[in-house]
Amino acid sequence: MSKIDQVRAAMVEAMKAKDKQRKDALSMLLAALKNFEIDKKDHTPITEDEANAVVKKEIKQTQETYDLAPADRQDIRDEAAARIAVFKEFAPEDMSVEQIQEVIRSVLSELEIETPTGADKGRIMKVLMPRVKGKADGKVVNETLASMMK
Secondary structure, three states, X not given: OOHHHHHHHHHHHHHHOOOHHHHHHHHHHHHHHHHHHHHOOOOOOOOHHHHHHHHHHHHHHHHHHHHHOOOOOHHHHHHHHHHXXXXXXXXXXXXXXXXXHHHHHHHHHHOOOOOOOHHHHHHHHHHHHHXXXXXXXXXXXXXXXXXXXX
């Protein structure tokens, strides 16, 4: 069952339960997934990794809305928090720091780098990021790599 089908099924359940806030959040997520699929140049169905990336992007954008909402606009913050909770149900589990370190070690051995330095960072990230895309937050990956450098 594709991510689009999962979201659509959850939206139908929310409609039957008359849960308007959940239905609205699922509707937004479904629209984002469908728009991504429509915008793809090769016109193939959306893959699991692409769907996960779309869900993460929606979570990130909604988190920014929450963070930038004025303190006196609790209604905006409540709505954003509710959306994030719904979106997280469809997001993949992020990799742990230990898992990220394991991927970094494999990339280092592949590139034959024993002790990474700042000069190697670009080469490492070029190979590393495609492997963790959609599975880990780029900021956490960057911080983890920086902590492993000399």
